[in-house]
Amino acid sequence: MSGLPDHLDIHLIRILYLLLSEKNVSRVALKLNQPQPSISASLRKLRELTGDPLLVRGTRGMVPTQYGESLLQPAKRILDETERLFARKTAFSPQHEARTFHIAAPDYLDSQFLPNIVASVRRESPKSRIVLHGKGPDNDYLKLLADGELDIVIANWDDPPAHLHMSKLFEDEIACIMRADCPYALRTAPDAMTVEDYLSLPHVAPSQMLPGYSGVIESFLARQDMHRNVVVESAYFGMIPYMLTRSDLVLTTGRQFMRFYERNLPLKIFNVPIRFPTMRFYQLWHDRVHHAPEHKWLRELITATAKALVQNTW
Structure with missing residues (x-):
């Protein structure tokens, strides 16, 4: 210059x-x-x-x-x-310091999990901001983490990228749920569904979350040479339980997510007759924030929130 x-x-x-x-x-x-x-x-x-x-x-x-x-x-x-x-790194003082934290998470998590994280941040670091980002196929999470536009991604990918840091949050058993008074639910006990029934029932599934990644359910079925009857795909996972109340659709996801809706909507949970692997949720972060005191604090808060949720649910 x-x-x-x-x-x-x-x-x-x-x-x-x-x-x-x-x-x-x-x-x-x-x-x-x-x-x-x-x-x-x-x-x-x-x-x-x-x-x-x-x-x-x-x-x-x-x-x-x-x-x-x-x-x-x-x-x-x-x-x-x-x-x-x-400047030498000093301990983060959450009550007195202000930070902005960016978290990406799917909306098929337990309905209490993200609200509890927000509540904990507001209580413990009232001057801080938290920005929740959705997950979709157009988002390159690896790049967003590397560029600092995201701090944490909460996910349940089968094979997370090896270069990212990871800590386990909780596991969730896979089950399915449908309208309690639909013809199939009225004639079938919650533990009596057959594999043939499961594959032939009309399913609603979340839209693809990552390019080339069809999700835990579809990936597992494909490895078993099975194919279910998906008649609806939805990018709005939080709306799916309400779709179930007005149709004969079936949703397969984590049992913990379903419990809230079974209690509050006319829905019924069924055991899945296929031995799906447990859904494992974890938080991922890049090396660029691995040693930052405020990010260590946030990760510990998220871990504690997940632990409290599991203890209160199971």
Whole structure:
């Protein structure tokens, strides 16, 4: 970059900021515990570098030039960023500090889990913000984590990327649920569903969450050379239980998610006659935030929320 010196001393930027703030060479010398001629020499050097007087005489002492005044905030930003750059990490004080946390999670989690995380953050770090992101096929979560646009992804992928950090949150048994008074539910006991029944019933399934990834249920069935009768795909998982109340559709997902809706809607849970693997939910994060105190705090909070949820449910 033309005109920029090869070695720009951060101390010179500090002198620039103080001169523009104090408008007095003697006071800057006292603040920095340096002789006045040294500060005067630095001012001359700054004038040479910028091609501007920076400070000129006014009616009541020195005043910044218009250009000098425009350098005040940029100089402060540089000093602040430099201080942060080399500051030693200190423990995060959630009650007093403010952070913004970005979490991506599917909406087929237990209906209490994300609200409980939000409640815990509000209680323990009231000055912080939390931004919940949905999951969809157009989102590149690996890139978003690496770029710092996401802090944590909560997921139940079969094979999470090996380069990400991971901690297990909870497991959920797979079951299915349908309208309690639909013809099949009225004539069949919750533990009497056959494999043929299960595969032939009209299913509603969530839309693909990741490019090329068909989900835990479909992936497992494909490995067993089985295919279920999916007649509806929905990107709005939270709406599916309400679809069930008005149709003959069947939803397969975690039993913990279903319990809330079975209690509050005219729905009935059935045991699945296929030995699906347990759904394992975990949080993933990138190495870039692995050692950050505030992110350690957030991950511990999420882990504790998941543990409390399991203890209260099972």
